[in-house]
Amino acid sequence: MAKKPAKPAGARVLKTRIKKKSGLKESSRRWLERHMNDPYVQRSKADGYRSRAAYKLIEIDERYHLLKPGMRVIDLGAAPGGWCQVAAARTGSTEADPQVIGIDYLEMDPVPGAPVLLMDFLDDDAPDRLAEALGGAPDLVLSDMAAPTTGHRRTDHIRTMHLCEVAADFAISVLKPGGHFLAKTFQGGTEAELLTRLKQNFRSVHHVKPPASRDESAELYLLAKDFKGRAEDNAEA
Numbered sequence: 001m002a003k004k005p006a007k008p009a010g011a012r013v014l015k016t017r018i019k020k021k022s023g024l025k026e027s028s029r030r031w032l033e034r035h036m037n038d039p040y041v042q043r044s045k046a047d048g049y050r051s052r053a054a055y056k057l058i059e060i061d062e063r064y065h066l067l068k069p070g071m072r073v074i075d076l077g078a079a080p081g082g083w084c085q086v087a088a089a090r091t092g093s094t095e096a097d098p099q100v101i102g103i104d105y106l107e108m109d110p111v112p113g114a115p116v117l118l119m120d121f122l123d124d125d126a127p128d129r130l131a132e133a134l135g136g137a138p139d140l141v142l143s144d145m146a147a148p149t150t151g152h153r154r155t156d157h158i159r160t161m162h163l164c165e166v167a168a169d170f171a172i173s174v175l176k177p178g179g180h181f182l183a184k185t186f187q188g189g190t191e192a193e194l195l196t197r198l199k200q201n202f203r204s205v206h207h208v209k210p211p212a213s214r215d216e217s218a219e220l221y222l223l224a225k226d227f228k229g230r231a232e233d234n235a236e237a
């Protein structure tokens, strides 16, 4: 696992405090204080990224070399668009010939070169709509989808794990041979069945905790590299 830097290069040191008498609920006050002092948040503003999450993909890509010019990419759970920005820049996707397609049920400002379908990925017609919009098989399926939090940690994990499993099935059904799948999961949450399925379909499977993923968060990424291809495609080859 990559060593976590104390803070990203060029970041400012933790300073802003929000008064306890601010009128905010204590949990909201602490969240806001942490957010305002987060060096990745400060850096994302300076670098023009929509989210601090952008650095998770950047760090994973720097270690595993997933994104290449000319690749086709699907980004599941795209809003507010940090991963779309990184994927569009690194694949060279343009508005005239988009190679990155995102999906989210939340509206977001458009990212040049990465059109986003405004719909639920769990809708029956989402896979066809994504394939149609991309106009060819993807080389990379990304999923940073997270279920809305209920406050009940176990329930939140189960819901996000479900999204990860559906994303994995989708990746296996659409990826080009040699393609990759990267998805958000939770520490200790990956079902043995899902891992087995990924190991059967990809040449290598890794758990990755990028430095930009907060230590205190149970979030983890599952990276399955080098898709072996579907039996029917291999039979035709």
Ligand SMILES: C[S@@+](CC[C@H](N)C(=O)[O-])C[C@H]1O[C@@H](n2cnc3c(N)ncnc32)[C@H](O)[C@@H]1O
Residues within 6 Å of the ligand: 050, 051, 053, 054, 076, 077, 078, 079, 080, 081, 082, 083, 084, 103, 104, 105, 106, 119, 120, 121, 122, 144, 145, 146, 147, 148, 163
């Ligand atoms: C952590 S955010 C993604 C951040 C994004 N990677 C970025 O860099 O800006 C997770 C997103 O998943 C989306 N999401 C969760 N479930 C979804 C579903 N069933 N269909 C589409 N989007 C979903 C949420 O709306 C949310 O915008």
